[in-house]
Amino acid sequence: MDTFSKFLLTALILIVALGQFVQVITRYVLQIPVMGLEETMLYPTLWLYMFGAINASRENTHIRANVLEIWLTTDVQHKVLAIIGEVISLIVGLWLLSWAWDYTRYAWRVWKESPTLYIPTFYSDVALVIGLTLMMVYTAWHLLGHVRDLAKGNAQ
Template identity: 55%
Template sequence: MERFFKYVLPLLISVVAAMEFYQVLMRYVFELPVMGLDELLIYPTLWLYLLGSVNAAREDTQIKANVLDVFLKTEKSRLVVRVIADIMSVTVSCWLTYWAWDYFKYARRVWKESPTLYIPTFWAECSLFIGLTLMTAYSGYYLLKNARRLFSQAPLQPAEPLLQPTKEL
């Protein structure tokens, strides 16, 4: 999976940047707006946004405000908070994936087309369901991993202090 994200995400961001550059160049330098380019930009942009979110879920590098970690003294207490956060993440992800599934079915049934180029919008709209499904799976994986660590018999190490005391000269 890492190889997939390693190549697809830079490709998508390059496509979006190139299309935007072309749009700006044509519109503001040559004063010739390109009709339909905005419609085309929606597809790689949505896939980039959602696959980037999936990659953050896969790497477990989402932005987190772990404020409680400052006050918790043991690794076990931090792990308990992490498991609770993972449970909430999986719950919300499942709920959003359920709604995305309904939208996916609607998009497939209606099969809308873009107004200028008549491209089926389904290919952009399905990114929401696919992305949320993968994010839910990765959130569940980290929930199981952290719960297994929490309930294992191996003793956990004491937590490292986040702020090290400074030595006075």
Template identity: 70%
Template sequence: MTPFANILLTVLICVVALGQFVQVITRYVLEIPVMGLEESLLFPTLWLYVLGAVNASRENTHIRANVLEIFLTTDRHNQIQAAVGEVISLIIGVWLTYWACDYAKYSMRVWRESPTLYLPTFWVDVSLVLGMTLMMLFTAGHLITHLRTIFAKDRFDD
């Protein structure tokens, strides 16, 4: 999955950058704005954003403010704190995934369209469902790793 994800993220960022480049050249240099270009860039931009978050979740590189690590003295305490953080993330994430599913069902039912090009926005809304589902799977995997480390025998020197 990693090579495919890296290629997909690279392609998406190139599409968005190229679209923005075309927008700047046509609007400010040629003074001929391209109608609907910003709207069409919404799709790859949101997929890039969501898949970037999934990638950060997979690599466990999300930005964290672990202030408690300053006060925790042992590796075991740090692992427990990380496991508690993963549980809280999992609870909130599952709740948000449920909301994203409801929103995607609503979007499919009413078949929302973009204002200028009339593109179906369902394809953007489903990215959130897919992204949240993948992030919750990776979060559960990280939680299992923390729990295995916590309960491993002879792992910690307390």
């Protein structure tokens, strides 16, 4: 899974960078804007954002402001703080996931299309529900790992 996500993220970054390069060259150097390029770049950009967030959840490397860790002195306290953080993340994430699911159902029902190229926007809209689902799976996985470590007395 690690290799797949590296290749997927790299491919999406290259697609977005190439699209932006083409946009700059055609619009500002050649003075010939490519119609619909922004629309087509929406899809890989949204998927890149979501897969980047999924990857951070998988690796447990989200940016955090762990101010409380300054005053906590033992490994058990750090583990309990991590558990509390994961539980709060899971609650908020599941709440957002319910909203994303409602929005995905709406997007499926309405089936909007992009204004210039008439590409169904559902394919970018669904990225949110897929991304949040996978992030919640990884959050629950890390939560279970923290609880297991605390129960075993393996606080790191």
